[in-house]
Amino acid sequence: KNEVEQSPQNLTAQEGEFITINCSYSVGISALHWLQQHPGGGIVSLFMLSSGKKKHGRLIATINIQEKHSSLHITASHPRDSAVYICAVSYYGGSQGNLIFGKGTKLSVKP
């Protein structure tokens, strides 16, 4: 069974800092997703990756298929980035729609 591990579990940063959140998984995947969940509970899909790198504003997501590892970077962090960031994968050998989730990284950005 595929396991998805995220680190760190909790992260506190000062406004303006560069932030990295890591996600590792144990078997081959067909896609990896990064999600954001704000304190109010709503979930937003940030990125879907199967290779390489994607960028959206101050957020950058990378994936290394050989190392089974993905990172989410936030440049020039801001208090509004405070949220839980969740990594999820769909894996080969499972149905394309079967997602396995990491437990999330709680980010707090202080002004």
Add this chain to the structure above:
Amino acid sequence: EAQVTQNPRYLITVTGKKLTVTCSQNMNHEYMSWYRQDPGLGLRQIYYSMNVEVTDKGDVPEGYKVSRKEKRNFPLILESPSPNQTSLYFCASSFTGSSGYTFGSGTRLTVV
């Protein structure tokens, strides 16, 4: 506006009383899914559907039923709710299981 609509947002019910949580999307997405979120356990997939009349179990399907009679709707049915089904539930949709997801606002269910 493209969205996934879940209802109700909050629900308190008693053990054994059948309930349905509705989920509807207006984006013509083929893929829909249900998740529950619990402290310390994170998000876990309950059921998903790749298209009309096609559903499959996720990691925690016990005690739940789903149906996909139309593309836009994917209701979650609890035939006989129990207190261990108290949780925060999310519905989501995407064009395919591997494309970006749109999530509903969540349903906080309490079973007493």
